[in-house]
Amino acid sequence: MQAVEAIQKALQELDRPKLQLLALSSVGIGLTYFLVWRRKAKKSIPLGDGWWGHGQQTLRDDNKIYPFKVETSEDEINDLHRRIDQMRYTEPLEDCGFQYGFNSNYLQKVVSYWRNQFDWKKQVAKLNEYPHFKTNIEGLDVHFVHVRAPHRPGQKVLPLMLVHGWPGSFFEFYKILPLLTDTKDDLAFEVICPSIPGYGFSEAPHKQGFCSLDAARIFLKLMERLGFNKFYLQGGDWGSLITTNMAQMKPQCVSGLHLNMLAVTKGGVGMLLSLIIGPYLPFLVGFTREDVRRLFPYFEKNVYDLLMESGYMHIQGTKPDTAGCGLNDSPVGLAAYILEKFSTWTDRKNRDLEDGDLEKKYSLDDLLTNVMIYWTTRSIIPSMRFYKENFKTNPQNRVDARTGIFVPMGHAAFPNELMHCPLPWARWRFKDIRSYSYMPRGGHFAAFEEPRLLAEDFVKFVRKVEGKKR
């Protein structure tokens, strides 16, 4: 009280000009302080730059966009058949299901279908149903599919980029594309599905160091080149990280970010506490009953299971060139390696089954088309290198792991996803979560396995974001 009186007295003693000066400088100091403080709370990460072509960069980027058609030839198909015929079978152990990896007996059935019934020419025609393009960014030919919505009166069309992961491809989105582009109601999407450089029809980087930050920047440049200033993003697996990075680099361009997989990078005391208290008093740490059901027993589900399933990640993150070498000569080896994931990551219980229940949710045609994308482009090794490039620097210390995400975010939590991330954990990094849904069924390859569920949740998320805008 006395201090206030003293200040009042001091102010009264000042003459007008001094008072004005005091007022102005106070405002000035306050404003500067406010701006500096706001900037300290980093809302974006630096863009950086890169060049990934052969040798030295000599020419400037050719900004043109070229149409591209997937093609095949008799040679390609005959070569594949010849190699399949040369497979040297190894008998599986008795009663091992898929516990030792892809079961050799079931593999023979898959391979026989591939050799005798699978029609690659027909699948190529299917791939070409949507228009493909290539454009050169940072020295690499980047491939993408561009699907426009048919013009319907009264329909708002929003741009959207869908990013795939490993061992998937743009093809995973072929079932969800019509659900997003060809809708009958007031909302539709114009969709871009790129291939991550090093995957499928996108050229592989020739230089070391190409990580998700670089892929994010390249995809931002792609959207800019296509004339999109603001757009939605959707992704799972590597796509989840790349789209998150995109939202961190240019938040002003991202209307909303929808993810079906969230990796928990920042653990810490909060996570530990919620793990200890969670099973007993879930509400205290913000867990729902469904969270508890999906997370616990924690050690078994998250540590042990993760150890059992991350061998591929370990070898690809350290010796990708060795890991992929044999797979690039043996189509059967490649199929076993890739399809094992489509079995186990769809439902972990599939490990106990002789056929890994592969054909329960997927057709062999679709599965093998995805494998053929890796096979015909010889991209298995570059696709694996992506793991090493991202784990080179400690992922927890990288700039994107230390920065939050401020764009509107939506998460579709599928029950058989590899890791479950409860809402309170997601909130540590994502500061504007508009939608969090427990999906009734589905695993890691959500767009491929449950396109309708994913599309519904995505649209629900978009409506929430668009609704708030008005």
Place this chain on the structure above:
Amino acid sequence: ILTAFIIHLQHFQSSLQSVLLALVLGAVVLLVLRRSKAAVLKTEDGWWGAGSPPAGAEDESIRPFRVETSREEIEDLQRRIDQTRPVPSLEDSQFNYGFNSTYLQKVAAYWRNEFNWSKQVDKLNQYPHFKTKIEGIDVHYVHVKPKNLPEGRTAVPLIMVHGWPGSFYEFYGILPLLTEPANADDVAFEVICPSIPGYGFSEAPRKKGFNSVCAARVFLKLMRRLGFGRFYAQGGDWGWQITTNMAQLDPTAVKGLHINFAPVENVGPLVILSILLGRRFPGLFGFTELDVKRLYPRVEKMLVEPLKETGYFHIQATKPDTAGRGLNDSPVGLAAYILEKFSTWTDHEFRNLEDGGLERKFSLEDLLTNVMIYWTTGSITSSMRFYKENFAKGFYPPHARIPVTVPTGVAAFPNELMHTPKLWAKQKNHKLKTYTTMARGGHFAAMEEPGLMAQDIQKFIKVVEGKK
């Protein structure tokens, strides 16, 4: 996990904190430390053939075996090499991303055009091979007797067990040094080199669960069948694990155990203490200069380096059938996978060389002969399953907690994958008779430095036999 935690205690850098910690841990050590009781490893019989074991006694005959090849086999190999689809390595990546693509093409060209498999098969057959059925599967081995034994002397029986991705062939350089030693007062050995079931010419088990203890039991039966009541055992890599298990299963049969690989399985309080304080007080723990160089800095040497090199281990211990599938169709893929180890595990520095330093210590002829053993027998997948079988019950199976009570000799090669100071080796091997810091050499010691290895085996034997 515990070790990783200990390694992360970098916070305790100040001397005062170190001393305090030492006092606390010292107390714990005194209270908790007790020598594990000399328990004997137990095991049950097994049967690994297809279906159920047939009625009646097993055929125990020993059949001579010859390695054979055919034009078909060689042409098929050459055809597949021709079909390789190489992918260029990243600029300036050498061997850091795995086997370098440019150098791999050179190896493939040599393999395709110069390597003479028929000649190598003859070389393999210079020693007599045999097969015999044990627990339902055919076990292959090489049996080498000394040719010129002086009067009144008997050869000392010795079993040498290989590892992954090696084979009995790794011992072809050391065999003459052991069976026909140059020195008159060196011991002459009669050597048995078996192939682990699932590797090379030994049949692969058809049932789940064939781990190192099972292999040890099978090899004990083999030695018994050959009439050896007491013998010496030598091994590195899986060979270390199997020969150790043999000594644990039947300490009376194994006269002495010589190993060139001795990773710590059971991290006790003394080991932890030495990790924490060994750098500052090496004398306390008997740490040599090499020990300190190999173990510190802790995080880099005990966490980062092993993580970088254990990807193969992780995938083979979880999904061996997937991991091996492509390698059984692509000889070049198989060669890259196997030879990457012969490069990196000989010297980690080789990762920074364009050619992985592969031909500095080995000849392409020898390296590819080893690869051909995996290729012609189609045994890469079954060889990988051994990893999964051994870690099915976690990292601390019963045999990891039981000490070794037979006389042991350790040859510590400076570039071995995991370095074990004498103190740590003593925790497991209670009768450590010799511990030698070798002058040079890495993981594939017998193949890389046969002379040094033979010398150390002689030194060890003399200590054990001398005492008698």
